[in-house]
Amino acid sequence: MVVFQRKQIYRFFVVALVVATMVYGFAASVSAQQSSSPNYIVDEVFVGAGGGNDASSASYQARASIGDLGIGNSASTNYQAYGGFTTTGAPYLQVNITSSSLDLGTLSDSAASTGTTAFNVRAYLTSGYNVVIRANAPTSEGGATITPLTTPAGSSPGTEQFGLNLVANTSPTTFGANPVQIPDSSFSFGVAASGYNVSNQFKYVSGETIASSLSSSGQTDFTISYLINVSAITEAGRYVFRQNLIVTATY
């Protein structure tokens, strides 16, 4: 009959436990191991064909990659994915109103007045966004409003009209621009909404969607083209249109 000394058994298990801990610690330290020198450290190293990294200074930051085999947006009817090393896992929305104000000057009943403003939208990891415009039609200090075009129509000088669109126009003058995709239409997908997407036709209904995207999108630059006509009996005064753009992204 073999009798093992308790000390021997005890020693075996202590050694086993120490080995186990060392194995775990070594594995953890390997997974957290960074490449570094006294003054620099390289984060998120990828060993392989290509990789990505962040570069930053006091005021700027960039995320660059090399060797991506597949990049950009891939989408089907119900799904979409962004490929590449520089994709973000965080939902993102950016809206910039790039114009601060617009003065259309003195209105005339013999000729239309036109003008443009601009904004851009970028939204990542969304299933789309809507841009809604909300404001009363141009209103004077006395409370008179310039009649908005509730259905798309062309310019008619001498008839009170207020409307807008988000496309390039040639009538009553050449003004406005179609949505511009940055850097191109393979990355960005914003469009002018129905009712506001026909050249030389203008409309305004507060609360309506004027632009949208049906998927995650890079930056789209939009130009809003405004049209105002007045009649001989449009009440005198300074008319103001205080425009609110409300962007809703669905994630």
Place this chain on the structure above:
Amino acid sequence: MTRSSVLRGRVLALSSAVALALALLLPAFMSPELVSAAEQVNSRSVTIDKSGTTETDVEYDFDFTLPSTGVIQGIRLQWCTTPLGTCTAVSGLDVSAMTVDAQTFSEATTFADNAGGDENDCTDSTNSTREVCLERTDTDTETAAAKSVTLSGITHTGVTANTTVYVRMAFYDNNTFTPGAGGVNILFDGVVATAIVQTLTIQARVQENLMFCIGTTTVNDGTTNPGADCTAISGTTVDIGVVDTTTTGAVSPDAEGNGLNGIAFLRTNANGGTTIGYRAVQQSGTNHQGALRVLGATCNAGDVDTDQCFDSLGGVQTVLAANTEQFGMTAEFVNTGSGGTTTAVTRNASYDGSAGGYAWNEAGTLANVANASGAVDDEALILKFAAVAAITTPTGSYQAQAKFVATPTF
């Protein structure tokens, strides 16, 4: 080999196996970072009703779809400048005065604002400007369907223009916001975003506009087009021909004269209305200088039929009478024949011809003929003049003059 050595070797092998097994299992028990198992809510969005940088009582409407069923008793909402990482408040945005306006859940028990101060994950007291915690007591399961929560009373006070706001949502199965080990009590989460942008102001000016002119016209009704505007209006004289003792001998348009009426054309955007009146020109002579008279004649101060001044009918509409010396004017029609869109002009009762009469104020003071209640789009007064002689009225070439005035109120 002795039996003891064999047994010793087996023990060693067993111990080694145990050690390796521990090495594989230890990370699971010792790792300081266990990933949350919360499912992400789908089709999530937030719609605000006002996006300006300085707004009060902004409404946030959260819409989302639960990916699966679960008991939800706590909802934590954080307004942050980023979707992930440390939550930094959006400067100028304050949710501390929010109210729950509406909510749509399958369970009838409504969520209310956590009134108990900070509580486990909920820090809506410490971070009152950027965090809202809603709670209820309901241990029944919510369906995996679309839900919504609408909050109002949120303020944007000087938020920097073009600021993106990320609202982080977390749904707890308890109303004490206890996350549990590894966040196991957080059943669902998700981030939505909206943007606070500058209000864009478009402005333009409409100038005050008045087009008023006096002339003559062949139009003798209210519908024939007298001309598109004042460029089509001319003439200075209405000749009513030879005045006799009948009531029809000298009434414009008189073929024995020049067959013309007078016309006063008005177009204005004066929304406050316009008055139209006239002042009889005080001609040379003595007495009744504003009457139909012979220039320079000396007339009796009273109304006599033997001087060279016709008796004016005065400020009240009076019907013509044969053999009675009379002179007057009426605005028999308000003409809209130019195709304008308004019918804003109404005549003064003394000059509307309703009784078939005429009036004439010779005093030289402003006499009101008509008023417009608002903007006028091309309306005109057709002015008719008439005179009746008495048997004793002296012969002569008589004239009366008037200056018409339109006074708009913008």
